[in-house]
Amino acid sequence: MAKKKFVVGCFDDEAVLFPAVKKVRSAGYKIHDVYTPFAVHGLDHAMGLRETSLHTAGFIYGITGTSTALGCISWILAKDWPLNFGGKPHFALPAWIPITFELTVLFAAVGMVLTFCYLCQIAPFVKKHHFHARATDDLFVMVIECTEKTNVDDLKSFLSNNGAIETDVQIAEAGWWLGRYDQDELPFENKQTVAA
Amino acid sequence: MHLKYESQLREPLVSGNKTYHQVTEDIIRPIEAKPSRLWYIGFYIAVALLCFGIYSIYRDVTYGIGQWNLNKTIGWGWDITNFVWWVGIGHAGTLISAILLLFRQGWRTGVNRAAEAMTIFAVMCAGQFPIWHMGRVWMAFFVLPYPNTRGPLWVNFNSPLLWDVFAISTYFTVSLLFWYSGLLPDLATVRDRAFTKLRKRLYGIASFGWSGSTKHWQRHESLSLVLAGLSTPLVLSVHTIVSFDFATSVVPGWHTTIFPPYFVAGAIFSGFAMVQTLMVIIRKVFEMEDYITMGHIEAMNKVIVLTGSIVGIAYLTELFMGWYSQNKYEGYTFWYSRAYLFSPYGWSYWGMMACNVLSPQIFWFRKMRRNLFVTFFMSIIVNIGMWFERFVIIVTSLYRDYLPSSWSVYYSPSIWEIGFYAGTFGLFFTCFFLFAKYFPVIAVAEIKYVLKTSGESFKDNMGHIEAESLETFVHEQAHAH
Numbered sequence: 001m002a003k004k005k006f007v008v009g010c011f012d013d014e015a016v017l018f019p020a021v022k023k024v025r026s027a028g029y030k031i032h033d034v035y036t037p038f039a040v041h042g043l044d045h046a047m048g049l050r051e052t053s054l055h056t057a058g059f060i061y062g063i064t065g066t067s068t069a070l071g072c073i074s075w076i077l078a079k080d081w082p083l084n085f086g087g088k089p090h091f092a093l094p095a096w097i098p099i100t101f102e103l104t105v106l107f108a109a110v111g112m113v114l115t116f117c118y119l120c121q122i123a124p125f126v127k128k129h130h131f132h133a134r135a136t137d138d139l140f141v142m143v144i145e146c147t148e149k150t151n152v153d154d155l156k157s158f159l160s161n162n163g164a165i166e167t168d169v170q171i172a173e174a175g176w177w178l179g180r181y182d183q184d185e186l187p188f189e190n191k192q193t194v195a196a
Numbered sequence: 197m198h199l200k201y202e203s204q205l206r207e208p209l210v211s212g213n214k215t216y217h218q219v220t221e222d223i224i225r226p227i228e229a230k231p232s233r234l235w236y237i238g239f240y241i242a243v244a245l246l247c248f249g250i251y252s253i254y255r256d257v258t259y260g261i262g263q264w265n266l267n268k269t270i271g272w273g274w275d276i277t278n279f280v281w282w283v284g285i286g287h288a289g290t291l292i293s294a295i296l297l298l299f300r301q302g303w304r305t306g307v308n309r310a311a312e313a314m315t316i317f318a319v320m321c322a323g324q325f326p327i328w329h330m331g332r333v334w335m336a337f338f339v340l341p342y343p344n345t346r347g348p349l350w351v352n353f354n355s356p357l358l359w360d361v362f363a364i365s366t367y368f369t370v371s372l373l374f375w376y377s378g379l380l381p382d383l384a385t386v387r388d389r390a391f392t393k394l395r396k397r398l399y400g401i402a403s404f405g406w407s408g409s410t411k412h413w414q415r416h417e418s419l420s421l422v423l424a425g426l427s428t429p430l431v432l433s434v435h436t437i438v439s440f441d442f443a444t445s446v447v448p449g450w451h452t453t454i455f456p457p458y459f460v461a462g463a464i465f466s467g468f469a470m471v472q473t474l475m476v477i478i479r480k481v482f483e484m485e486d487y488i489t490m491g492h493i494e495a496m497n498k499v500i501v502l503t504g505s506i507v508g509i510a511y512l513t514e515l516f517m518g519w520y521s522q523n524k525y526e527g528y529t530f531w532y533s534r535a536y537l538f539s540p541y542g543w544s545y546w547g548m549m550a551c552n553v554l555s556p557q558i559f560w561f562r563k564m565r566r567n568l569f570v571t572f573f574m575s576i577i578v579n580i581g582m583w584f585e586r587f588v589i590i591v592t593s594l595y596r597d598y599l600p601s602s603w604s605v606y607y608s609p610s611i612w613e614i615g616f617y618a619g620t621f622g623l624f625f626t627c628f629f630l631f632a633k634y635f636p637v638i639a640v641a642e643i644k645y646v647l648k649t650s651g652e653s654f655k656d657n658m659g660h661i662e663a664e665s666l667e668t669f670v671h672e673q674a675h676a677h
Contacts, residue, residue: 014648033407033409033410033411034409034410035407035408035409035410036408036410036413037216037220037381037385037408037641037644038381038413038641038642038644038645039413039414039416039417039641039645040410040413041417043410043413044410044411044413044414047410049410049411049414051414052411052414052415052418054415054418054419054422055418055421055422058422058426062426072341073353076341076350076353077350077353077354080348080350081347081348081349081350083350083352085352085354088354092354095353095354096353096354098356098359098362098363098433098437098440099353099358099359099362101429101433102359102362102363102366102430102433103362103366105366105370105426105427105429105430106366106369106370108422108426109369109370109373109374109423109426110369110373112419112422112423113373113377113419113423116377116415116416116419117404119415120409120411120412120415121405122380122404122405122406122412123404123405124401124402124404125401126404126405127400127405128405128407130388130407133388133389134217134388135388135407135408136381136384136385136387136388136389136406136408137216137217137220137385137388137389138215138216138217138220141408176405180397180400181387181396181397181399181400181401182393182394182396182397182400
């Protein structure tokens with residue numbers, strides 16, 4: 001991942017944020033992301049993000065669980081080692097429903113959470129650049145990616161005119177790295193200096 | 197969709213003049229402050245109980261469960277009673293977070309985090325009982341289906357006891373995932389305002405590098421919704437399967453088709469009672485009266501009176517069927533062993549009736565639902581009653597079986613059975629005290645989400661909408677982004 005230049009605008013009210021997002025987009029700027037302290041409904045649509053398909057993944061994991069349970073149990077009890085439980089049929093489907101259901105839920109839940117972590121690139125020991133410490137407290141932080149054509153000062157005043165209470169420019173790593181939150185430096189920054 | 201407007205008739209979910217920052221301050225402050233004296237006292241009592249429990253279990257493993265007072269007919273006594281009791285308590289958390297999420301009950305936001313934590317700890321306690329009851333606990337892995345050198349001899353997938361293994365472990369895993377995925381944003385909040393290095397580092401690890409990106413929030417919402425949808429049938433299935441442990445047998449008093457719904461209602465009943473016990477304490481100790489309002493307490497008391505009454509109907513139905521079936525064994529169990537006050541265990545049946553069915557009826561009165569002392573007292577009573585329910589079901593059905601020559605012994609627990617139970621209280625409260633100290637006990641992000649629609653200071657600004665004509669209102673709400 002390479003470092004990029006960003007213009008950051010902070011808003012303290014979602015009612016101001018929404019029109020600002022619309023204006024920034026229609027002015028042709030590329031919104032890198034908006035960091036919010038809680039799920040602001042409709043913001044994803046306002047930013048033009050597509051719907052997530054996480055639930056589809058969940059469905060597929062669920063079906064995998066169902067077929068794993070049914071496949072394993074029927075192979076075990078009807079083929080591999082048929083046991084006589086009180087003269088009942090070896091293929092006793094109704095009695096397998098509880099476990100089949102449990103495994104469906106288990107596979108769906110575990111699979112979805114892992115997929116969620118993978119898609120969001122979050123995990124223990126992962127560190128990311130946070131544009132504003134109050135983005136998890138009370139600020140809505142809009143981050144706009146700069147291109148070589150972007151006039152930073154224009155953009156900053158554009159954001160201020162649209163209600164941003166604070167603006168600044170940051171050059172930051174957009175991806176993640178393994179790091180500690182009590183230390184500020186990037187672990188691989190030194191290597192780059194050596195290579196240069 | 198996000199509701200932009202909520203009627204002023206509804207009680208605010210967050211009282212006081214709060215801003216987003218104030219919400220963060222109020223909920224995170226206990227994590228950053230030194231714990232109070234009360235916290236230390238409670239924590240040490242819990243650890244002491246836990247130690248006694250560990251010693252009791254050590255004796256169980258060393259000397260065998262022969263040191264319990266189980267006898268010829270009562271092969272399951274306090275251990276299975278406690279197991280079902282703890283599992284039942286573990287139902288409220290997922291109910292609050294999942295079912296109430298699907299029903300769009302805004303008040304869940306104030307209590308869901310602590311209730312989910314309680315669920316996880318309660319299921320951990322419940323799991324101890326079947327595990328240590330195995331006696332040769334080093335053989336516990338025999339319950340897992342894996343290719344082995346014993347034949348391969350597989351587990352019996354048709355057995356309710358194996359269903360239990362799958363149900364409880366799935367329930368624990370899914371509850372844990374649900375709880376922790378909800379915690380991530382709040383742990384990030386703690387991380388970003390931490391002023392000590394150690395706290396910043398540890399919460400940095402625990403929050404997985406959560407940034408609050410809109411795309412992440414969108415996925416997070418989808419994840420919560422689907423996990424809620426999965427947990428709803430899951431929570432019903434777990435206690436259904438626990439009830440199958442009894443209902444699929446041919447023991448009089450257990451062989452009953454109403455067991456699944458009756459057990460589920462009982463589980464919700466006892467779970468909400470435990471949530472009340474903890475909430476009344478938390479809101480007092482951490483000064484969270486603005487977030488866990490009387491409205492929250494009242495809503496939970498309504499659930500308690502509803503589920504308590506469902507359980508009451510189930511008891512009466514059982515008694516009726518005991519007579520109507522004209523089965524001598526059923527009749528003996530229900531009308532002599534249980535309902536006859538002067539039979540050896542009649543006291544436990546009437547204790548159960550008094551605690552579970554009669555006393556919760558007090559919550560038909562609004563004044564009582566909104567009285568903290570009554571709420572706290574009743575929450576304890578209900579949990580005592582629900583413990584009696586399981587004791588009644590297990591012991592009164594077993595102590596006089598089909599062979600009168602094995603009847604003689606009156607079952608009362610040994611100190612090590614009691615010690616084991618006390619130990620699970622120790623485990624539960626040790627975990628809960630640590631949770632209350634190191635995690636946000638209220639879901640910060642979710643409170644912020646409902647703040648502008650249901651917060652006290654924001655509701656007043658909605659006055660003009662109340663006066664609008666219906667057409668204007670519909671028009672405006674339909675076009676809310």
